[in-house]
Amino acid sequence: MILSEIDIVDDISKEVFLEKYFKPQKPVLIKEFAKKWEAYDKWNLDYIYEQAGEQIVGLYDNKPADPNKATDEPVTHMKMRDYIHLIKKQPSDLRIFFYIITDKLPGLLQNFSYPDLGFKYFKRIPTLFFGGSEARVLMHYDVDLGDLLHFQFEGRKRVLLFPPEEAAFLYKVPLSVHTVYNVDYEHPDYTQFPALRYAKGYEIFMEHGDALFMPSGYWHFNRYLEAGFSVTLRSFPSSPKRLFNMLNEVFFIRYTDKIMRKLFKQKWVNYKQRKAFERSQKALDKYLKN
Template sequence: MILSQVDTVEDISKEVFQKKYFIPQKPVLIKGYAKKWKDFDKWNLDYIYDQVGEQEVGLYDNKPADPNKATDEPVTKMRFRDYIKLIKSQPSDYRIFFYIITDHLPELLKNFTYPDLGFKYFKRIPTLFFGGSEARVLMHYDVDLGDLLHFQFEGRKRVLLFAPDQSAFLYKVPLSVHTVYNIDYETPDYSQFPALQYAQGYEIFMEHGDALFMPSGYWHFNRYLEAGFSVTLRSFPSGPGRLLKMLKEVFVIRYTDKLMRKILKKKWVDRKQRKAYENSEQALNNYLKKKNI
């Protein structure tokens, strides 16, 4: 992988953000951006622990999804407070995925403000994500194709970002929003995944209060380096073209994949994995031929 440093700023105006990042769809890291919030001191695991009561949450781990089950089915469930105790006291790869604040913890909606950066937020689903110090999230892009403003809290996190035009080098799985399961993005094996070494992206290390702008359709891999959590604010898809693409992703590709997975189970998953290899090998051959390598 060819990884560059993302643009990093301490603060940013709406005008600069729109001109340099939103319109050209370029990522940017805004250091300590959440510190502007009046209730910034509440964005920690202890405060969440005090607020969740007796809620139970579904947990995911680093293992590939079971081909005989739905991809969004959790591997286990646990009391939210017990989960927070666990990740604070010991290494764990358990994580909480897509916890919608509006539905489960609306009190938190009072503790942040939507940054005035010039795009329209989808205020129905501000979303929390949690992870232990061993947790990682498979390389993927968000199916709704919204622009994302992603805030990190408590522990540090490593993020890899790739633009949509790098899909061919990432071993994208057909009819899916993720890459093949067996790529180790911490120590990539280029002998097994030769196309990956030509993928051009960004490496970002996020800390407490940082915000990362991830443009629509960007691939992202998250690795929790310490126990922590994040909140993602997303925009509506901008423009009719992106909206149509989003509807296709959600209602055609996603449900076709779910149906085939239910019918064929592991055979379908294996078939898509093989196709991902074939597509990336072809892309690599075309790239090397074009560059006369």
């Protein structure tokens, strides 16, 4: 992988953000951006423990999804307080995925304000994500194709970002929003995945209060280095073309994949993995010839 340093700023105006990052769709890391919130001191695991401790939450781990089950089915369930106690006490790969604040912890909405950066937020689904110190999130892009503002809290996290046009070198799985399961982005094997060597992206280390702007369709891999959580604010599709692509992803591609997975199970998974390798090898061959 060819990883560059991302632009890092301590603060940013709406005008600079729109001109330098939003319009050209370029990522940027804004250090301690959450400190602007009046209730910044409530963004910690202890507060979540107190406010939502009795809630039962679905948990995911680092293992590939079972082809005999839905891809979004949790591997287990646990009370929020027990989960937070676990990840604070010991290493764990368990994580919480897409915890919608408006449905499950609406009081938390009083503890932040949407940054005025010039784009329209989709305020129905600000979401939390939690992870233990061994948790990883498979390389993927968000199916709704929104622009994302991603805040990190508590522990440090490593993020890899790749523009949409790098998909051919990332072993993208057909009819999916993720890459093949067995790529180790911490110790990439370029013998097994030769195209990955030429993928151009960014490496970012996030700390408490940092905000990362991820443009629409950007591929991202998250590795929790310490127990922590994050909140993602997303925008509406900013153009008719992006809206059409989002609807196609959500209602056609996603459900076609679910139907095929239900019908053919492991055979379908194996087929998609094989096609991912074939397409990346073809892209690599073309790249090396030029």
